[in-house]
Amino acid sequence: MSANEPVTVEVGLGDRAYDILIGPGLLSRAGAEISRRLPGTRAAVITDANVAAAHLEALKDGLEKNDIQPAVITLPPGEKTKSFAHLEEVVDGVLAARLERGDIVIAFGGGVIGDLAGFAAGIVRRGMNFVQIPTSLLAQVDSSVGGKTGINSARGKNLVGVFHQPKLVLADTEVLDTLPIREFRAGYAELAKYGLIDRPAFFAWLEENWTQVFAGGPERAQAIAEACRAKADVVARDEFETGDRALLNLGHTFGHALEAATQYDGTRLVHGEGVAIGMALAHRFSSRLNLASPDDAARVEAHLRAVGLPWRMADIPGDLPDAEALLSFIAQDKKVSRGALTFILTRGIGQAFIAKDVPASEVLSFLKEMHPGQQQSWPSQQKMRPGQQKMPLR
Numbered sequence: 001m002s003a004n005e006p007v008t009v010e011v012g013l014g015d016r017a018y019d020i021l022i023g024p025g026l027l028s029r030a031g032a033e034i035s036r037r038l039p040g041t042r043a044a045v046i047t048d049a050n051v052a053a054a055h056l057e058a059l060k061d062g063l064e065k066n067d068i069q070p071a072v073i074t075l076p077p078g079e080k081t082k083s084f085a086h087l088e089e090v091v092d093g094v095l096a097a098r099l100e101r102g103d104i105v106i107a108f109g110g111g112v113i114g115d116l117a118g119f120a121a122g123i124v125r126r127g128m129n130f131v132q133i134p135t136s137l138l139a140q141v142d143s144s145v146g147g148k149t150g151i152n153s154a155r156g157k158n159l160v161g162v163f164h165q166p167k168l169v170l171a172d173t174e175v176l177d178t179l180p181i182r183e184f185r186a187g188y189a190e191l192a193k194y195g196l197i198d199r200p201a202f203f204a205w206l207e208e209n210w211t212q213v214f215a216g217g218p219e220r221a222q223a224i225a226e227a228c229r230a231k232a233d234v235v236a237r238d239e240f241e242t243g244d245r246a247l248l249n250l251g252h253t254f255g256h257a258l259e260a261a262t263q264y265d266g267t268r269l270v271h272g273e274g275v276a277i278g279m280a281l282a283h284r285f286s287s288r289l290n291l292a293s294p295d296d297a298a299r300v301e302a303h304l305r306a307v308g309l310p311w312r313m314a315d316i317p318g319d320l321p322d323a324e325a326l327l328s329f330i331a332q333d334k335k336v337s338r339g340a341l342t343f344i345l346t347r348g349i350g351q352a353f354i355a356k357d358v359p360a361s362e363v364l365s366f367l368k369e370m371h372p373g374q375q376q377s378w379p380s381q382q383k384m385r386p387g388q389q390k391m392p393l394r
């Protein structure tokens with residue numbers, strides 16, 4: 001296989017199985033790859049202004065080679081675009097182009113565009129064909145795979161949406177060359193997440209090789225493929241998050257609350273940064289509960305700090321709402337069941353697990369201790385013996 005041949009990872013969902021192609025030059029092959037799987041279809045490309053400026057012409061050329069002349073809908077960049085107003089704009093644009101149910105909505109951008117366009121594809125004409133062409137690191141390692149789509153509410157992240165799988169994912173690694181470094185780092189947090197969930201050797205490899213991943217050598221494509229394989233495995237066995245898939249939420253219970261608490265203001269916090277802080281908090285919380293060693297929490301914090309990611313609430317510019325307000329965002333999390341909080345906690349690096357019925361009082365004490373404006377000591381820590389579990393976890 002030549003260095004330019006894409007790596008293929010399959011998401012094994014039976015008659016809805018699809019390929020993720022990862023490698024350079026895929027924009028120019030987009031028309032061929034799409035036509036092979038969905039012949040004779042028309043398309044709408046949903047993108048944002050940054051991605052359009054850097055890469056839309058290349059994608060259009062790649063599509064036109066196979067006679068696909070797409071309608072193009074270009075939206076403002078940023079998390080606030082995952083809104084009802086922009087959903088309506090996309091739905092209206094797709095209908096105005098008179099696309100049929102069998103035609104294709106193509107998401108061409110980062111996770112914001114993927115989630116929004118995927119949601120539109122899931123509801124227009126009760127479900128159109130959908131193709132993901134992810135352009136951020138975060139979208140290539142995570143959001144373009146697995147079919148979670150949706151928009152945000154002022155009450156919380158991703159609270160409105162549907163599961164709608166793509167027919168194909170084309171991750172052109174060359175487009176990452178124009179991604180701003182802050183966004184690359186944010187995507188790196190989701191990449192490291194796959195090591196922290198259940199691939200300790202991958203996390204150790206990232207600790208050794210992260211500079212090459214940032215520099216864009218073969219390690220970058222290797223890391224993207226590893227994350228896609230990890231995500232594809234989980235999605236194939238638990239598409240609708242009735243069990244294991246919740247592990248992919250490591251760092252998100254805290255992270256999503258911080259994103260909502262900062263009103264999705266990307267100048268303060270973007271999703272991957274929220275996940276970085278959330279993963280550090282999840283490890284620290286696990287150590288506070290005597291589930292994991294404090295050395296593991298310190299190791300995670302050190303790696304996030306080394307790559308230049310924020311890792312504690314104090315790294316978010318500006319004031320945060322207090323711990324009680326953060327807890328009320330956490331109470332809106334989709335993993336809440338019969339009012340009880342669910343967290344992804346850990347027994348160590350690569351040993352994440354789903355903890356149900358986590359007492360809100362423990363979370364609140366922890367948040368108060370970690371909150372930059374509210375610090376107080378952990379109330380019951382002194383009473384615990386090493387190895388003693390603080391609460392029964394299902």
Ligand SMILES: NC(=O)c1ccc[n+]([C@@H]2O[C@H](COP(=O)([O-])OP(=O)(O)OC[C@H]3O[C@@H](n4cnc5c(N)ncnc54)[C@H](O)[C@@H]3O)[C@@H](O)[C@H]2O)c1
Nearest residue numbers: 050077110111112135136138142143148175178179183271
């Ligand atoms: N559905 C899922 O499974 C899933 C998984 C993870 C994250 N998400 C969602 O993804 C979103 C975050 O995605 P994101 O980090 O990609 O954010 P994003 O879509 O906002 O993209 C980040 C920024 O980079 C710019 N950009 C993207 N590609 C570029 C390129 N190649 N060159 C130059 N600029 C480029 C965008 O315009 C934007 O300004 C969040 O809304 C999060 O909730 C969803």
Ligand SMILES: O=C(O)C(=O)C[C@@H](O)[C@H](O)[C@H](O)COP(=O)(O)O
Nearest residue numbers: 142146148157158245248249252334
């Ligand atoms: O695909 C999943 O499942 C994930 O949890 C991946 C996450 O990185 C992603 O941010 C997802 O959108 C969060 O899911 P949510 O159900 O908590 O909104």
Ligand SMILES: [Zn+2]
Nearest residue numbers: 190252271275
């Ligand atoms: Zn995420």
